[in-house]
Amino acid sequence: MFSFAYPELLYLLLLVPVMTGLFLLARMARKQKLEKYGHISTLTPLMPDASRYKPWIRLILQLVALIALVIAIARPRFGEKEETERSEGIEVMIAMDVSRSMLASSSDDPSGISRLERAKYILSRLIDKLDKDKVGLVVFAGEAYTQLPITTDFVSAKMYLNDITTDMVPSQGTAIGTAIGMALNAFTPDPDAGKAIIVITDGENHEGNAVEMAQQAKSRGVQVDVIGIGSTKGAPIPLNASRGEFLKDYNGQTVTTALNENMAREIASAGDGVYISGASSSALNELTSQLDNLQKAELTHVTYKASAEQFPIFGWIALVFLVIDIFILDRKISWLKRVNFFTKEN
Numbered sequence: 001m002f003s004f005a006y007p008e009l010l011y012l013l014l015l016v017p018v019m020t021g022l023f024l025l026a027r028m029a030r031k032q033k034l035e036k037y038g039h040i041s042t043l044t045p046l047m048p049d050a051s052r053y054k055p056w057i058r059l060i061l062q063l064v065a066l067i068a069l070v071i072a073i074a075r076p077r078f079g080e081k082e083e084t085e086r087s088e089g090i091e092v093m094i095a096m097d098v099s100r101s102m103l104a105s106s107s108d109d110p111s112g113i114s115r116l117e118r119a120k121y122i123l124s125r126l127i128d129k130l131d132k133d134k135v136g137l138v139v140f141a142g143e144a145y146t147q148l149p150i151t152t153d154f155v156s157a158k159m160y161l162n163d164i165t166t167d168m169v170p171s172q173g174t175a176i177g178t179a180i181g182m183a184l185n186a187f188t189p190d191p192d193a194g195k196a197i198i199v200i201t202d203g204e205n206h207e208g209n210a211v212e213m214a215q216q217a218k219s220r221g222v223q224v225d226v227i228g229i230g231s232t233k234g235a236p237i238p239l240n241a242s243r244g245e246f247l248k249d250y251n252g253q254t255v256t257t258a259l260n261e262n263m264a265r266e267i268a269s270a271g272d273g274v275y276i277s278g279a280s281s282s283a284l285n286e287l288t289s290q291l292d293n294l295q296k297a298e299l300t301h302v303t304y305k306a307s308a309e310q311f312p313i314f315g316w317i318a319l320v321f322l323v324i325d326i327f328i329l330d331r332k333i334s335w336l337k338r339v340n341f342f343t344k345e346n
Contacts, residue, residue, distance in 0.1 A: 142171030194294025203260035214271035224271020
């Protein structure tokens with residue numbers, strides 16, 4: 001069976017007729033310009049090096065390369081394209097704070113690694129340990145958005161995680177309650193699988209319904225764990241770290257943001273989970289130990305065999321045709337100038 005991993009990218013093939021149309025328009029414009037100086041049959045002998053066919057040959061080479069490249073990035077698959085594996089695991093939804101305060105240092109050192117980068121590091125290592133489970137991702141600031149629906153595709157999960165920035169949510173704030181609610185609705189209906197929501201935040205300026213939403217999650221059998229990121233002493237929010245520029249209030253005073261541990265503990269307690277300090281070297285071990293207590297259920301993992309991926313073939317086709325195109329010039333080949341393929345000498 002032949003299929004594509006990203007079939008929507010095949011719409012890029014519409015560039016083929018567009019490029020062809022632009023080429024024809026360019027040829028027509030060239031012809032019109034030449035006709036200003038005389039009849040084409042008269043001007044042709046005056047341009048002995050101009051080839052009539054090479055522009056068309058180059059167009060064909062470029063179009064074939066484009067088609068092959070589009071097919072390659074759509075990731076064609078053929079043959080034994082998938083493997084189904086069954087294993088026991090849990091479902092985990094990650095709710096990650098992307099408010100501007102996450103740009104502040106994760107430690108007491110104002111120039112230390114940002115809270116956002118520290119959070120991404122912890123979650124990346126966590127995803128590596130969830131290889132038999134399902135994982136999803138919600139990002140939040142003043143609002144919350146589902147970044148990745150719950151899945152067994154850990155490659156995509158890490159890609160989405162690496163792309164997270166504080167610009168993803170335009171409104172500022174820390175809508176933890178909204179994020180928990182969105183994560184709660186993202187789980188599968190499987191009643192046997194243990195489920196957990198991991199909130200990773202500095203907890204500043206949080207909305208008031210976070211505890212209530214954690215209690216609601218608990219009532220539905222979903223555990224809510226909280227990882228606190230940042231320093232309780234507070235740190236400035238950098239606007240341009242290289243130039244030492246930090247966020248200031250209306251009075252010109254530097255704004256500092258501190259980890260709200262009390263709030264984080266309250267949410268974790270309401271959600272029957274644990275609070276873990278993101279600064280702790282044992283944070284990951286504490287979290288995985290907590291998740292290991294959840295009930296595991298049979299989960300289905302669908303993976304694709306590397307041998308089923310056909311995109312390298314089309315990638316090589318595109319490369320070969322582009323290289324050939326580079327070495328083809330628009331002028332005639334010298335030894336073919338004396339050959340006329342379409343008239344017969346008497």
